[in-house]
Amino acid sequence: MAVNFVRPIIPKLAKDPWAIQFDSQGHLKHLLTIEGLGPTWITRILDTAEGFMSVTDREIKKVPLLRGRTVVNLFFESSTRTRTTFELAAKRLSADVLNINLSTSATTKGESLLDTLRNIEAMQADMFVVRHDQSGAAHFIARHVAPHVSVLNAGDGWHAHPTQALLDAFTIRRIKGDFAPLRIAIVGDIKHSRVARSQIHAFNSLNVGELRVIGPRTLIPNDIEPLGVRVFHDMKSGLKDVDVIIMLRLQRERMESGLLPTEQEFYRLYGLTEEKLRWAKPDAIVMHPGPANRGVEIESRVADGPQSVILEQVSNGIGVRMAVMALCMSASTDS
């Protein structure tokens, strides 16, 4: 079936926040958001990642690209999976890696984010991988780091998680090929999801056929259509003719803050079960940025089933993060 989705126009801001990602020569210096990258840079990152995937299959899984460089994982919010894949990516590029978990450290003692940054910068870091619970934190850090330092956003508040969106695009491209004929549905808590926002920008840049978001009104933010999505509140119509289903993690605090009544009701309406999966195309793939809540947003049989590509996403994440690190660091070297 042909896709005939009309993409709305994203309103422009007076100051576009993504310009800071590029150095004076137009090279990618930081990766803070997918916005402003455009299809050329996204495709370049995905192509570079393709090259790095072969490194994973070698006996010695290392290339000397970042030898002598120091990558600091600055995590103001706990995350095992994302931090580990960034760490592995940096190590496979032969960088020295420092993991700093700040959620229970300096900032809780009253130190400002900028002071923390300055102190770690004094340790001669070349790249910061930043996760923070406030939107815009990675931008803020990128504005204040020394000129030679690159910043990668590993998730900031509700704003962006660009490498997750890139690895999802990479996974889809490997399985489905061209994006233009695809219908993609993102299901669950769109409102609080940095992953969803980055995916929306990435898939629209790659000119995906149609992009849908599915969820109750409490979890779909106002005015999301201008970002280039169609909104559905029921799974049956939302999943119809869909090629890719991306399930998002649901946090228990959403119940406590009155956005949802119970996990059970959410699962009944929006949890991806084998039965609901049949509403999509027969060859639809199922994705999840992890960690998945089985029995809340996804049924175990679907998460582990033949249409699930969740573990491939994890493997691909290392290659994509290696690609981003290599490209950003080459800009630093050039400048």
Next chain:
Amino acid sequence: MIQNPPNLGIDLDPVRHPEGCRPGFDCDTWLIRGARVLDPASGQDQVADVYLANGKIVGIGAKPEHFPAQDVRTISADGQWLIPGVIDGWARLREPGLEHKATIATETLAAVSGGITTLCMPPDTDPVLDTIAVARFIKRRAQLAGRARVVAIGAMTQGLKGELLAEMAELTEGGCVGITNAHYPVKDLRLLRRALEYAATFDIQVIVQPLDPSLGKRGCAHEGVIATRLGLPGIPVSAETAPLAQMLAVLPETGARIHVNNISSRAALRLVEQAKADGLPITASVSAHQLWLSEMDTDALCGSTHVLPPLRSLRDRDALREGLAAGIIDCVISDHQPHESDGKLAPFPETEPGISGLDTLLPLMLKLADDGVITLDRALDALTRRPADLFGLHDSGRIEIGARADLALVDPDSFWTLDDTTMRSAGRDTPFFGWDFRHEVQSTWVNGKKVFWRGSTPDAP
């Protein structure tokens, strides 16, 4: 010989303060010659000489009979505009309690350099302005600073906690021009109703800042397309309209008059318009930055556009402009909230809300008139006569014989840019950095005393 400081033209002599002028002794005698006198209160727009003595305007046009022949300081003001000193209805000067951000001395300097001669200060200080002692402290500090007049707005509830009524009558007797709970919620509607009733007993002006804390919880930007895109927690328009609607529901039962401060949305404007049409005693104000900026100006990189209420949609901004032109909105305020540099050095949601607005209040309004959005008369009216009437400052905000000599001389063809060198507030945070303006304040008088002039040349007596 009159001593003049070499740089900013600020008289540092604490004895010669505007509030403490003794008739015929401390204040100067001035002849402002040949300025275009603009005064919405009296409808004046004429080139005339203006005579000041004993802190008052004593003559316009013809020389008054008893005006002294000697020791008159004369200023030639050809081609310049003489306007009533601006009355800013809502400016936080940070003292007492937050002197690391700004002080009454620093901010009154910024005020007079921007043509503002009276500042109304809300009670969210530390300690809260809920006793006459704090009101007196603020007045004394302003006197010592010797620049603009600072009038206090007292707390509606003790400690602004929204639980027990403050001593409103005493606060008013102590010089407070109104009472408010700022943006702090009152515990319940019954208490709010009683606060309005109690205020009405003494005919105290009540200033309300409608913002529901639960609807706007954790929010930092207008709930709309930009907040959605940037992943910023939103503050819906209903956070403003819901408490306003509640307030309007109880208002007719209380006998109080309320001033809705700093409205930000089209929907709130409609509520005010309807209430006015229904004959309720209600007035409204908007901040100058809300008339120029919208959510599209939200800068996710830094907090210079993080304000409360948030910058709303373009549609809201345009409605506010129309509401001002039509007179539904009575006054324009600076909503001045200076911060130390650290206050804004954080990711957008973690920055402290508020910007420094004193330097740009009058320039933004004159720019609005230049652009034909409102008339010059309406622009000045919203900054002078209306706030004067609202806060009971009946001898201010006008150029009339017998009125306080609070005046500003503006050069309409002096172009300037807001930057680090021209900004005077201790808080340096404003989204208008780099903006070009046409009108520049050249001199400001408060109570007949010249408290600011540009350049270093003193005006000879």
